[in-house]
Amino acid sequence: MENPMVDTMNPLDLTNLIFAIFSEYSKSGSIFNISNNYFYRPSSKGRINFWGKTLDLPVGVAAGPHTQLSQNIITSFLTGARFIELKTVQDNDNIQVDKPCIYAADEGYNVEWSTELKIDQALQEYINSFLIILxxxxxxxxxVQTKEKSQNLDDGFIFVSSIGYSYEGIRSEKVNRFINELSGKGSKVKEIASKLIEILNQPFCQKFARNLGKRFPFDVLEKIATDSYPITQIVTLSTMHGTKPEEIETIIRYLLVEKKLNTILKVNPTLLGYQKVKSLLHGHGFGYIKLSEESFAKDLYLEKAFEIVERALVKADERKLHFGIKVSNTLPTINQTNMKGQMAYLSGRALFPISLEVAELFRKKFKNLVISFSAGANQKNIKDILTNGIYPVTVVTDLLKPGGYLRLYNIAKLADFSLSLKHKKFNASEIATGKQYQKLMEHPFFPLEKKVINTKIPLFDCFIAPCVKSCPINQDVPLYLRFIEKKDYKNAIKVIYAKNPLPFITSKICTHFCMYNCTRKFYDKSIEIRNQKLLATKKGFNFLKEFINQEKKNIKKNNIKVAIVGAGPAGLSAANFLARTGFDVTIFEKEEKFGGIVNNAIPKFRIKRSEIEKDIELLKLLDVKFENRFIDKISQLKDEGFKYIIVATGANNSKKLDLEYNEGNLFDSIEFLRDFNEKKRINLGKEVIVVGGGNSAMDAARAAKRIYKVKNVTVVYRRTENELPADREEYENAISDGISFRMLRQPVSYKNKTLTCEIMQLSEKGIDGRRKAIPTGKYELLKADSIIVAIGEEIGKWFS
Structure with missing residues (x-):
């Protein structure tokens, strides 16, 4: 069968575009698959005046795939874009672009520049989207609702045209007509506004407006249809790498003087020079990116760029217009992707430190120069960019990642704050620092070479979610996340509870293999699955209780008695599933409180007792009985009529630390944590050492840090951070609490408040994939008023 996919873009006409938008919103409350929940409604905090126009937010989308078709532009606006740079047009609008033309597995690469549409098509798309956004x-x-009446019909958002690439092409009849029409000097805007009025007066559209309790803004549309209106009065100039300085300056003068347009010059990252750019790439782990020295040799030099900008600022001021720069254009690299072509143009996070250095140089030279920014901007750095006086900020590559336009929604939320318009000097290297700008080829917690699913994928099921497959109970994570996205917490909690009887406990202390195996971790961070589960559990808890009470009516009791010894997570889970299938279940627990080690040993700063009680409450709704009684003989329960007995006593006995001398204050981690939770007085002294590298060690260390008079807490572990068995989250929490770590240290002796540790080294990986700790014969002495041993737990033996 012939492939129905086509390479040519075919825009929707205005009637079908309106019909598609109104139909989808009426049916599902979404537009182009973006739920109404993600339509961004700005507060008044982020509102600024930009070159005589009001921007509700200083963020948006750059010229690229998100500003080509009307659907893309409208979706960008809905999710938060208020500064919208339209896809670049040029005189030669008959270019055939090979597909694929964009590669963005991590950093981005592209082999196309201008719109794939004909200029007249692009003009139609830009006007259509502008009027629909209105x-x-x-x-x-x-x-934003304000008391003041604005003179601008498009109050709140700004369209910016983008043109290239030569003086001759920009002055051509096609591009000249495009500029004039967008400037409101032609008839096209009036013509489309009139057509739109006709469409909105049709019964289908009138019914849509009535259902919303709204009226279409016909007064605005009629004014545009009569007098026309400038879609944009700002243009971004994009020139080819290697364009001569004289030609760039001539184009700027033409746009300012003849076309009377506020102008933004897109500058190239090559301004830094080959060696500087290469050094920045290597320093951030992107040394595999190959540069062409020739591209730098032919491109504009920094001093010449300064001269062009200086004269452009004077010329703009003379004409009572504005001039600024955009940092930055893409960076030409040797193509190493599967796309066609010798060169590929770099964008995304690898370009961020480079472009920021360019911005820093221009800010030092021109104190009040407007610098727009688009090079690896995302929700992690948007505030840093804006607070340093760099605005507006536009994004492209980040929106090509999973989540798409919803990433823009998060960026908009973070950018919605009161912004100082003061243009500050800043240090690029201080902003572009941290692991988010590093390409980590061997991450200690998420090794890139790791397969997230070890089993074979079935022949006719080519997609398996790793979060589901890696979960010990195969929880349908994607399904409940979809319900949470729609704020349908009732169905979300039903999906969770179907396989997970302890939603509160597992929302706080689950090992969350789902997050460790999330495919997003290879280029971003995992979805916060556990936190989303907690949200659904809190929001849906009352409904869940109603659901259990209803379902309980359908349970057929079998009158078979089952005893469960131990009220920890395993015992509670077994009781839940058995009760749901008709068994008469009783849980026996020797401790006063139910919940096992979760309630008795895990610190309250990790999970609240009230949350544990809510999971137990669900069991009581199922008529599960609880008894505080120590059971040491199975026969005892048999005599009481229990047909089945489940032993779920857990691993509560701490392993002993083998020391040559043990003459000091040694604590068992489980007993210590019990005493800590019961708020008993514990005298640890000032210097505390915790031995071990698991979650119990992290809990003990963080708890010890909170005890009166304790000054320093150090964790001693015999391997390195890479082999640490603790959850990454718990390790990072310990660091945040001020816990120190001494890696490759094996305790051998403790006396006179001194712990002697042998310094270890790691072997090569063995058959089991682990690296063994090998003694070096060298030692280190550490001060220790107390030592807490957390080297693992084992199962106790007290049954007969």
């Missing part, structure tokens, strides 16, 4: 902004309440 309507949606009004009837969906997507703009």
């Amino acid at each position: 309507i949606l902004q009004d009837i969906l309440d997507l703009k």
